[in-house]
Amino acid sequence: MTSPPPPPGPTTRASAVQESLTRPRAVDGTVLDKRVAMVDLIDADSFRDLLSSFSDLYRVGIKVFDDAGNRMVDVRVGNSALCGYLWEFGGTRQACTKLVTGLKNDAFAARDGLPQPHIVDCFTGLRYVVVPLVYEGDAMGRLILGPYLPADRPGLAEQLYSIDSRVERQRAELLLERVRRAPEDVIGKVLTQLGRVIDVVLHTSMRQLLTSQLHIMSVTTSYHELEERARQLREQNEKLQELDKMKSNFLATVSHELRTPLTSVIGYSEMLLEGIAGNLVGEQRDFVQTIKEKGASLLALITQLLDASRAESGNLSLQIVEFDPTPVLAGATTSIVPQCAKKKIELTVDLAPGLPVLKGDRDKVGNIVVNLLGNAMKFTPQGGRITLSAQRWSGPRPPRGNDCQALFGVPAEDFVRIVVQDTGIGIPADKVGRVFERFYQVDDSSTREFGGTGLGLAIVKSFVDAHRGEVFVESVVGEGSRFTVLLPV
Amino acid sequence: MQYNPGQRELTLKVVYYGPALSGKTTNLQMLHQLLDPQVRGRLMSLDTADDRTLFFDLLPVFFHTYGGLKIKIKVYTVPGQVMHHSTRRIVLSGADAVAFIADSQLSETRANTDAWNSMIENMRETALDPTATPVVLQFNKRDMPHVRSDADIDALRASAPHQIFTATAIRGEGVLETLCSLLQQAFRRVAQQHDVEATFGLGEAEFLRTFLERLAPAHADRLASLLAMGDAPRGGTP
Numbered sequence A: 001m002t003s004p005p006p007p008p009g010p011t012t013r014a015s016a017v018q019e020s021l022t023r024p025r026a027v028d029g030t031v032l033d034k035r036v037a038m039v040d041l042i043d044a045d046s047f048r049d050l051l052s053s054f055s056d057l058y059r060v061g062i063k064v065f066d067d068a069g070n071r072m073v074d075v076r077v078g079n080s081a082l083c084g085y086l087w088e089f090g091g092t093r094q095a096c097t098k099l100v101t102g103l104k105n106d107a108f109a110a111r112d113g114l115p116q117p118h119i120v121d122c123f124t125g126l127r128y129v130v131v132p133l134v135y136e137g138d139a140m141g142r143l144i145l146g147p148y149l150p151a152d153r154p155g156l157a158e159q160l161y162s163i164d165s166r167v168e169r170q171r172a173e174l175l176l177e178r179v180r181r182a183p184e185d186v187i188g189k190v191l192t193q194l195g196r197v198i199d200v201v202l203h204t205s206m207r208q209l210l211t212s213q214l215h216i217m218s219v220t221t222s223y224h225e226l227e228e229r230a231r232q233l234r235e236q237n238e239k240l241q242e243l244d245k246m247k248s249n250f251l252a253t254v255s256h257e258l259r260t261p262l263t264s265v266i267g268y269s270e271m272l273l274e275g276i277a278g279n280l281v282g283e284q285r286d287f288v289q290t291i292k293e294k295g296a297s298l299l300a301l302i303t304q305l306l307d308a309s310r311a312e313s314g315n316l317s318l319q320i321v322e323f324d325p326t327p328v329l330a331g332a333t334t335s336i337v338p339q340c341a342k343k344k345i346e347l348t349v350d351l352a353p354g355l356p357v358l359k360g361d362r363d364k365v366g367n368i369v370v371n372l373l374g375n376a377m378k379f380t381p382q383g384g385r386i387t388l389s390a391q392r393w394s395g396p397r398p399p400r401g402n403d404c405q406a407l408f409g410v411p412a413e414d415f416v417r418i419v420v421q422d423t424g425i426g427i428p429a430d431k432v433g434r435v436f437e438r439f440y441q442v443d444d445s446s447t448r449e450f451g452g453t454g455l456g457l458a459i460v461k462s463f464v465d466a467h468r469g470e471v472f473v474e475s476v477v478g479e480g481s482r483f484t485v486l487l488p489v
Numbered sequence B: 001m002q003y004n005p006g007q008r009e010l011t012l013k014v015v016y017y018g019p020a021l022s023g024k025t026t027n028l029q030m031l032h033q034l035l036d037p038q039v040r041g042r043l044m045s046l047d048t049a050d051d052r053t054l055f056f057d058l059l060p061v062f063f064h065t066y067g068g069l070k071i072k073i074k075v076y077t078v079p080g081q082v083m084h085h086s087t088r089r090i091v092l093s094g095a096d097a098v099a100f101i102a103d104s105q106l107s108e109t110r111a112n113t114d115a116w117n118s119m120i121e122n123m124r125e126t127a128l129d130p131t132a133t134p135v136v137l138q139f140n141k142r143d144m145p146h147v148r149s150d151a152d153i154d155a156l157r158a159s160a161p162h163q164i165f166t167a168t169a170i171r172g173e174g175v176l177e178t179l180c181s182l183l184q185q186a187f188r189r190v191a192q193q194h195d196v197e198a199t200f201g202l203g204e205a206e207f208l209r210t211f212l213e214r215l216a217p218a219h220a221d222r223l224a225s226l227l228a229m230g231d232a233p234r235g236g237t238p
């Protein structure tokens, strides 16, 4: 069994719209050139109402067929009883059928290319006028006015009674009284009026149809154009990202190439200091010591650069192990102990006993703390205080503002919380959000005064992120800053 | 263009293109007034409350030739405002010939140039070959002060590959001339692709004569002499 074809009408039109929406780059003016059937153009119900009121006014029947022979309107007035009566007999029924077929289908004679109305006389002596409905030179359908009895006719045609002998004269003539008798000039007027009204209806409907179709088309076209623009932007963006990656790779390579010889410089300086090449005297020792120290801080800088560019290029690889954080944290403090002594900064270390075991990269976690302590050191003035503390902590991650956490709440998790607090210069409120950006300095003068690449905190952030942790800062200008790292257990 | 010999029907599409407010709609309004209601339908304007074209204006023109061919000509305008870019493209697509309505005022030079370039680009986008699609150029608003001089336009006529007309559309001057030339070129283009002459005995001269017969005699005479000149046209391609 084959499935029936899809129904015509709205469904097909909807799918045409659908198709035009999905078709790429639709620029199709043919929407304007399509030939439209009258049924698609005119709302059948309103059209019927309109013609009914005409029919009521002039008391004549009106039928409208579209170009394909579909009946759109059929308003009967007065003649139903007579026609119904004649339908009862074989002969008259046959004649009636033949007449109606002709009314519906007979071609119009054309004059100067335009189809002309014609008159059809019924076998009863009643009359119809058949008028072509033409819109801008195109035949849209036909209008049939009638039947009416022309005013100059005395009554029913004699031939009626010979078509079928069962037709009773008295009965037929009684029924004829209900049929409209009309002089031709009245019929002419009705047709002129009707023609004008229908023309307006067709024009208005066509206008409406074209407006909506063009509206859809231009929206569709604009949509495709925007989509194309978006695609281009996406491609550009991808190119830029690739460029960014290449830049990071380049940086990583260069940093590596710088480190190797620098390590040698430091190594040979140490050997000199240890007297392997003979004892150094007086200023010689001081000079070599300076070479070693400057070399070491240069190496630290380069290492930071390398870390940052690795993190940025997505090449950060973690050596995941399970480890006890306590010795890692304690070890990290040793990096700043000498500087603390020099700046007379009091360093307090408060590690809660029995910190839970962490799963992560031991060196990177150490690095996080070293960088945070280094940052605190840098911005804390002489005689200040730095505190490193750590404890187990259960609670929600800080909200991120723009996601649904605010709506649905944040589940509590277990963390090792590491806090580095200083009594430094603090960070202004409007800058707090940016301190973890690469190369960001709260103000340019801080670079000159405090040195550094502005990479330390960015590295902290990327390492913390790699551990699916959180880092944030609270700060009061002039009083100090407090950096908190949460590492999930 | 839709040519349907079986149904004895030829449909041409011509489009009035140009910058905003150059007088495209005015051209159509005047054509609507000047043409015999026997050959033209209603003017359909899809516009905004302040008479700016929103989608298009459409003036249908139709007549029959002696050979029994039904000619339907759809005359469209596009909206000139820059934001209606995609609509312009839709309306332009499938045009058999284009009338470019330029604003003669010197201050509009930039707008004219931009619109011209957008027309060429839109032709390419809609698979209309800009070198093969006839374009007729109309310098409108000749009644305004500070316009390109007649001498300037004459010089242009001598060198440009397009038919060039001057017009004051608001007074109906130059409007029929532009249309007739446009129809001539559109028909010529169709005749290159289909043998309308062999099938319906319809050559270019016959086509134009049939059309001119539907105009008031005063117009018809003037245009006939103009188009006789046009028998040796200065090419039709940019």
Ligand SMILES: Nc1nc2c(ncn2[C@@H]2O[C@H](COP(=O)(O)OP(=O)(O)OP(=O)(O)O)[C@@H](O)[C@H]2O)c(=O)[nH]1
Binding pocket: B018, B019, B020, B021, B022, B023, B024, B025, B026, B027, B051, B052, B053, B054, B077, B078, B079, B080, B081, B140, B141, B142, B143, B144, B167, B168, B169, B170, B171
């Ligand atoms: N002085 C003068 N004004 C004109 C002439 N032709 C048109 N105008 C005026 O120019 C203004 C714009 O005319 P339209 O025909 O609406 O212009 P358009 O090109 O259809 O404009 P858009 O639909 O926005 O693209 C109207 O105020 C017209 O009256 C002319 O020949 N001379």
Ligand SMILES: [Mg+2]
Binding pocket: B024, B025, B026, B051, B052, B053, B077, B078, B079, B080
């Ligand atoms: Mg307009």
